[in-house]
Amino acid sequence: MSNLLSLLPLPLQEGGIPVADDPVIIAFGAAYLLIVVLIGAWGWSRTNSTSDFLITGKSIGTWVLALTAFSVIQSGFGFVGGPELVYEFGNTALWIFFTAPLGFLLTWIVLAKRMRLMADIRNVLTLPDAMYARYESDAVRGLTGVAVIVGVIAYLATNLAALQFVMRAIFGIPVIWGLLGGALILLLYSMLGGMIAGVWTDFLQAITMIAGAGLVFAYAISFGGGMSNISQNLATADPNLIAPFGAMGGATTAVLVAVAWWILFSVGAAGQPHLITKFYMSRDMKILKWGAPIAAISYAISSLIAFSAGLSMRAMVEAGEVSETFAASEVGPVFVLEYTPSVVAGLILAALLAAIMSTSDSFLNIGAAAVSRDIPRAFGKPITDDRTELRVTQAALAGLTILSTGVVYYSDALVGILGTIGWGFFAAAFVPVVVFGLNWKGATKEGAIAALVAGLVINVLYSAAPMAAEVAGYEGLASGIMATYPYPDVFPVGTVALLVATVLFVGVSLVTQDGSELPSDLHALLER
Template sequence: MIENSFAITATFIFYLAVMLFIGYYAYKRTSNTSDYFLGGRTLGPWPAALSAGASDMSGWLLLGLPGYAYVAGIEALWLAGGLLIGSWANWLITAKRLRTYSITADDSLTLPEFISRRFNDKTKLLQTISAFFILMFFLFYTSSGLVAGGKLFETVFGLDYTYAVIIGATCIVSYTLFGGFLAVSWTDLVQGLLMSAALVIVPIVVMQEGFDQLSTNLANINPELLTLWHGIDGEPLSWIAIVSLVAWGLGYFGQPHILARFLATRSNKDLTKARRIAVSWTVLSIFGSVMVGLVGLVFVQGNLGMEVVDGEKIFMILVNAVFHPIPAGILLAAILAAIMSTADSQLLVSSSALAEDFYKQLLRPQASSKEVLMVGRLGVILLSLLALYFALDPDSSVLSLVSYAWAGFGAAFGPVLILSIYWKRMNRNGALAGLIVGGATIVIWKQLTGGIFDLYEIVPGIIFATTAIVLTSLATAKPEKSITDQFEAFEKNLKEFD
C-alpha cells in the first residue's frame, strides 16, 4: 500500500467527480443511437486524435509496456517502434477512406454495419459474425483494463484485489452507461493529456543524472539491457521474437474502438489535423512509457535496493517514491485515466454490436432508436459483468490479455477493412472468408507452442485472412452492379469531402 493515501484519495475522488460531470453533460446531449454510438459525427481534431490514442493505449501504456521494458531493457523499442509506425499508417491509410465510405454506405454507425452494407449482405451473416468477434475479443480486452484497475487500487489503497477490480469497474460503467460516445471521447481528451504528461514528467524527474548515467547504470546491472539484438540472457534475439514485437503495429487496422473515432470525426480535413496530433502524442507516450521501465529498473535497485516482483507496478512505485502525495495522486490518476479511456470505449463498441448488430438486425428489426439505445445501455452492464468475471484472477497479466485481443481484432477485421475500402473487386464471400479465417487463426494459433508457433499470432492471422479474401473473391462471382456503383460513389465523395 502507498503511504499518505489521504491526499491521493482526495485527488482520485476529485478526478472521478470531473469525469462523472463530463459524462452527465454528455448524457444531456445524447438523444438517439447516432449520438450514443458516434457522437453525431461531431468530433473535432483534438478530441478525435487524443480519444483514439487514449482508447488505444489503455492501462498497458502505464503498466504493461513499462513492465516489459523493466524486464527486457531497450528490446522494448522493437515493440514501441512497431506501434508508432502502425498508428501513423492507420491514420494515413484508413481514416479518410473509412469515414467517407461509412457515410456512402447508408451512414453506417458500427464497423459490422459498415461491412454488411459495403457488400449488400441481405443475409446479415457478415454483420452477425463481425459482432460475434467484437464481443468475444473485447471481453479479454476489457478484462485487461479491469486487471490494471485492480492492481492500481490494490497498490495505492491496499485493497483486496477483488474489491479493487469491482470498484474500478463501477467507475468505468457509471459514465459510459449514460454519456455514450461523447462522454467517452471528451473524457478521453482529458485523460490522454494527463497520460502523456505523466509519462514525460516521471522519467525526467527520476532520471536527474542524465541519459549517459542511465546507460552506465543499466550496463552495470546487465549490459544486455542496452542492446536491441540480444535478450537479457545474452542470446541473440530470433527473427520470430523481433517480428512478433514489431508486428504489434499491424493490429491498428482492425481495432473497432480506434476506427470508431475515424467514423465520428467532423470532416475529412479534420482527420489530417488529427493525424498529426495523434502521432505526436503517440511518440511522447510510447517512448515515455519505455523510459519509465528503464529508469525504474535503475532507481529501485540503486536507490531503493529492492527487486520488484511485478514489473507492471513500476510506474506506481516510482511515483510514490519520488513525488509529494498531491502530485503523486494526480500522476496515479493518469493510470486510472488510461484504464478508463480504453475500457469505456470497448464497452461502448461492444454494446453497439450487441444492440445494433444482434438485437436490431436479428431479433427486432422494427425496434425504435430509443429502444436500441436502451438495449445498448443494458449491454454495457452485461458486458462489464462478464469482463469482471475474467478479471478476478489476481495473477492475470495486462500485456498478455491485451496481446490476445489485439491480435484477434487485427486479423479478423484489418484485412477485410483495408481491402474493402481499396479493392473494387472484393465481394461478400471474400469478406466472409477473411473474417472467419482471421479470427479462427488467432484462436487456434494461440493454443500451439514451439518453433514457428511461437510467432505472435497476428502475423499468420493477417497473412491467412488476406489470402482467403483474395482467393475467395477471385474464385467467386464479381460484386453486383449496385455494389460497384456504391464504390464509384465513394471514390467521388472522397474527392468532394476533401
Template sequence: MTNVNPFYLGTFVIYLLIVLGIGVWGYTKTSDVMDFWAFGQDMGPWLATWSFVANFVSAVSVIGFIGAVYGEGYSLMTHTIFGLMLGIGALYFVVGRIRNLNLLTFPDIIANVTGFEVARPIAGTILLGNAWLYLIMQLVGASLLVTTITGVPYEYMVWVIGIVFIVYTVLGGLVSVAWTDLLQGVLMVGAVLLALVYMIFDIGSFTAVNQQLASFDPTYVDPTAGGTYTIIGIVATIVAFFGTIFTEQNYIVRIAATRDVRTAKLHLAASGVILAIFYSALVILGGATTVALNQSGLTVQTQDAAFPMLITDYVPSSVGVIIILAVMSAILSTTDTRLHSTGITTARDIYSYFRPSSSDDAQLRISRIATIFFGITATAASVNPPGTIIELYNFRAVLLTCAFLIPVYVGLYWTGLSGLALIASIIVGAILGVGTEFTGGLFGVPSTFIGLGGAVIVLLIGHVLLSDSEPMSGAPSDD
C-alpha cells in the same frame, strides 16, 4: 485495510467523483442514439485529437509497457510500439476514404466491402471478444495500481472501479467519454512528462539511466533483447500491432464521429505526433524505473507491479500523486471507450441485424444494457485474471489482425472480390490466429503469420471458386 494511505485514497476518490460528474453532464447532452454512439457526428479536431490520444493509451501502455521494460528492456520500442506508430501513420492515408463512406462501425465497413449484411454480426462477435479482453486488462491494471497505492484490497477495488466505469459510460455514451478523455488525455501526457523529468534529475541524466540499465543486463539496451526475440518474431509483433490500428471498433467510431474528412485527418496527424512523444518518454521512464528499483534493492512479484512500487516505495507523495493521475487517466479513458464500443457493437451490429426495424430508442436501450452486461462480466473476470496485462494485450492483437487486416482492407481497395470469400477469410484468419496463439505458434512460425497466411489462402481460393457469386466486394450491402 490497516495500511490504507488516506492521501492517495482521497486523490483517487476525488478523481472518480469528477469523472462521474462529467458523466452526469454528458447524460443531459445525449438526446438520441446518434449522440450516444457518435457524438452526433459533430466532434471537432481538438476534442477528437485528445479523445483519440486518451483512448489509445491504456493500462497496458503505462503499467504494462513500463513493466515490460523492467522485464526485458528497450526492445519493446523495436516491435510493439513501432508497430502501433506505424499503424497510426498508415491509417492517416486511408482515413479520408473511411470517413467518406460515412459508415458508423467497423462491421458496417465489412458489410460494405463484402456486400453481405450477415458480415456485421460475424465481425461484431469478434470485436466483442476483443473489447471484453481489453476491459479485463484495464480493470486489472487500475485495480492493481490503486490497491498498491491505497492499501484497499484488490477484490474490493476491482468492483469499485468497474461500477464507476459502467455508470458514467452508460449515462452519456460518447459525449461523456469524449469530454472525460479530453481531461484525462491532457493530464496523462503532462503527468508522464513531469514524472520523467523528476526521475532523470533524480538518477542524474538520461545517459546515466542508460549506462546503469546496461550494467544490470546488457540485453536491456539491445533492440532484440539479446535473442529473446528472433527477427521473425519482431516482424510478427510489428504486423500484429500495426493491424490493430486498422481493426479497432473504437477508432472507426471516432472517425465517424468527426465533422468531416478534414477533421478526421487532422485529428489523426496531431494524435500521431503526441503519441510518438509520449511513448518515447514512457519507455525512458520504464528504464528509469528499472534503475531506481534495482539501486534501491526493491524487488517485485511480477513485472506489472514495477510501476506501482515506484510510486509507493520510491518517489515522494507529491510526485506519486502526479503519476497516479497519469495512470488513472490512461486507464479510465481507454476503459470507458471499450465499454462504449461493446454497447454500440451489440446494438448496431448484432441486434439491429436481427431486428432491422427496431426503433432508435430500442437500440439506445440495448446499447446501455450491453454496456452494463459486459462491464459487470469483465469486472468479475478481473478478480482472477487469466493472464498478465501484456499477455492479454498480445492475444487480442493477434485476434484482430488475423481476422480483419487482409480481407477488409484488400476488399476495400480491390473491388470485384467474392464477398463470401472475404467473410470466409475473416473466420479462418480469426480461428487460426487465436488457435495457434494458444499453442505458441506452429512449427516455429508466429501465430500472426499463420492467421494472416490462412486468411490470404482462403481469400484467394474462395475468390477463384466463388468469383461468380453475388454480391462482390464494393457492391451495396444486401442479404
C-alpha cells in the same frame, strides 16, 4: 460478501504495490473520479438516440478527434502494461511503443476519409454496419460483430487489470475490491454517458498524459543516474535487455518477436475498431488532415513513461539500489508513488484512472452495440425502435463488464500480454476486411468471411483456449494446444493470425470475383 469471497480462490493479491498515504494523491484520485462521474451525467443529458450514444452525433473537431484517438490506444496498457513489458524484456517492448505511432499515420491515410464518407453515404453507427454496407452480407456483419465482442472482452480485461492496481495505489484498498469497485464505477459511467462522455474524458486525460509523461521521463532518467548508468547496469545483468531486439525469449527469438510486434502494432492499428470508428464522429472530412501527426506525436510522447520507468526501475533493481518487492505489473504505480513528487504522482495516477475509464467506455460501447444492434440485424431480427435499441445497448454493457472482470479475476497473465492479445484479435479480424475492403474494389464477401473466420479461430485456439484451460486446471490440455503452435510461445499469435487472414482474404477474393458491381453509392468512396 466478504464471507463469500473468503471461500473463493483469490489470485489477485496486494503484492508490492505501495499505498498512497499522501492527501494530495488521494485528492487527485477522488477529484478525477468525481469529474468522470459528472462527465458521464452530462453525457446522459445529451444522449437521446443510439447515434448520440455511439458516435456523438458527428460533432467533434480536429484536436479532440486526434487526442481521443491517441488516448484510446494508449490507456491502461501503455501506463501499466508498458512499464511492465519494458521492465521484463527490455528493448523488445520498445518495438511496440516506438513503432505504434506509424500505425496512426497508416490508419489515417487508408481509412480516415473512407470511414467518414461511409457515415455520410449510409446510416452506419458501428464497424459491422460499415462492413455490411461494403459486402452486403449478413454473414460478414454477424462475424464482424462476434469478432468485436471477443476482442472487447480481451482488451477490456487489460484495462480492468490495470485499474485494480491503480485503485489499490491511490486509495489503499485490496486489489480485489479495486477490481470490483472500479468495474462498478466504470459500468455506471458507461451506461450514463456513452461515447459523448468517453470522448471528452479522453480529451481531458490525453492532455494530462502528455504533460505527465514529460515529467515522469525526467524523474525516471534522473532516478536511474542517466541513460549511461541505466544502460551499464542493465548490460551487466543481461546484455540482451539493451540489445536492439531486447530479451524476450532469448537473443534469437527476440528478433522474431520484435519484428512481429512491429508488424502487429503498426499495421494492426488500422484494425482497431475503437480507433477507426472515431472517424464517424468528425464534423466533416476537412478536419481530418492534421489528425494523424497530432495523434502519432502524442502517442510517442506518452510512451516515454513506459520506456523510462521500466528501464530505470530494472536498472536500479539490478544494481541493488532498489529491492524487488513488487511484481512486474506493479512497476508503473510503484515508480510514480515512490519516486516522484506527490503532485506528479497524483496527476499521473488520476490521468490513468480517466484513461482506463474512457478507453473502457469505448470498448463497452462497440461491444454492446454488437450485441444489441449488429448480431440481431445479421439474423434478420433488428430492434426497430431507437429508444429500445439504446436501452438494450446499455443493458449489454453489464454482461461484457462481468465477463471481462472474470477474465481478470481468474487470469494471472501480465497486463501487457493481455493487451497484445486484445490488439491481436482486432488486427487479425479487421485489417484485411476493412483496410483492403475499403481500398480494393475486387474484395469479396467470401474473402471477408474466410479472413474473419481464420482470424478468430487462430486467436481463440492459441490465445484464449490455452489460458482458459490453465484457469480450469487443465495444464496438460493447454500444453498440448501450444505444442501444435509452430512458433515459440512468446511469438505473438495476433501477428500469425493477421498474416494468415490477409493471405486468405486476398486469395479467396481473387478466386470468387464474379464481375459483380459494387453498390453504386460506394464507388466514390473507394476512388478517393
